[in-house]
Amino acid sequence: MLVGILPWYYTQIIEVKEPCELEVVVFNLELINILLKRTNEVFGSATQITNAIENTAYVSLDDAERKSVESIIDNLKHELVSFKNGNDYAKQMIYIKLMELAVIFEKSSGKDKKKLKISTK
Numbered sequence: 001m002l003v004g005i006l007p008w009y010y011t012q013i014i015e016v017k018e019p020c021e022l023e024v025v026v027f028n029l030e031l032i033n034i035l036l037k038r039t040n041e042v043f044g045s046a047t048q049i050t051n052a053i054e055n056t057a058y059v060s061l062d063d064a065e066r067k068s069v070e071s072i073i074d075n076l077k078h079e080l081v082s083f084k085n086g087n088d089y090a091k092q093m094i095y096i097k098l099m100e101l102a103v104i105f106e107k108s109s110g111k112d113k114k115k116l117k118i119s120t121k
Contacts, residue, residue: 059109060108061108072101080094
């Protein structure tokens, strides 16, 4: 499974050589960083997802990570529906799920790293 977390609101797909599934999640990256900073203070960590995203276009996931990401995305869909229906706790759950995705991305960005190439066209 290939996962990309991009700091843009749109992504252009230039060529598809085999069938693929694309899930698009748009969120405020700085807000996720603020939340991660707060958890870093509690756990004494130094995770900062914007660094990983600025340096890495996408990560490759093993089977366990793929299952985790699929589960998180399914839960995220459910929480988005709950939020639209007025559930008071849905917003917090949405941010927790986004943080989970960010941490998985950060953990996986060291292996099979693909540098981000920005086109100037």
